[in-house]
Amino acid sequence: MQAIIEIEKLNLFYGAFQALKNVSMEVPERAITAFIGPSGCGKSTLLRTLNRMNDMIQGTRIEGKIEIGGADIYSNDVHVETLRKKVGMVFQQPNPFPKSIYDNVAYGPRLHGIRKKQELDEIVESSLRSAALWDEVKDYLKRSALSLSGGQQQRMCIARALAVGPDILLMDEATSALDPISTLKIEELAQELKDKYTIVMVTHNMHQAARVSHQTVFFLNGEVVEYSDTEKLFSDPSDQRTEDYISGRFG
Secondary structure, eight states: OOEEEEEEEEEEEETTEEEEEEEEEEEETTSEEEEEOSTTSSHHHHHHHTTTGGGGSTTEEEEEEEEETTEETTSTTOOHHHHHHHEEEEOSSOOOOSSBHHHHHHHHHHHTTOOOHHHHHHHHHHHHHHTTOHHHHTTOTTSBGGGSOHHHHHHHHHHHHHTTOOSEEEEESTTTTSOHHHHHHHHHHHHHHTTTSEEEEEOSOHHHHHHHOSEEEEEETTEEEEEEEHHHHHHSOSSHHHHHHHTTSOO
């Protein structure tokens, strides 16, 4: 599979603390890549470098290179808003805006200059269908998004991310706050979306990584310990630390 994200010798510092250490890896296009590892190991930090969310944290310093589609996303001529249109993100807690379901999904397209109602209607419907939510909300689009269940809110947040037409979808513990049924729906949705989008997910749930991802990356203390096909990493890990983690000896 062709790589869409290429990371080379990446180091990230929060002030004097080094959160990522010499990370190099490639993320294949239109596949699901899972980041696993114990809390504080750097997996969410790396995820947030991919759409420059770490820029918002004072004292952040980055060395090395990240290219998406062959372009260095930390070069001076990159517009962060354009990058975040290309690289969408879904967070751990569903974060709907206090607006209607329709206005939540239409928010991004409007921000990028789309004003025609027919065009917005088509984007909202298409995005909600892609997020497997349309049939549940199509008659209630004017209702507050806050009235949805937690699982529905998270799928609506996925629809909101898809509405601006990204190439990559980042999912930061996107199911950890959800019940098992909602979690399963999000996992099934991710499997469907991978045909159109590159998905990178951070998860504490190793079973989830094993179920849905094609590649898995194991992080420890800010370093990539092992990166391989998911089946191989879980059945025949190359590093003893990976074996110890997935067998529950620590973490």
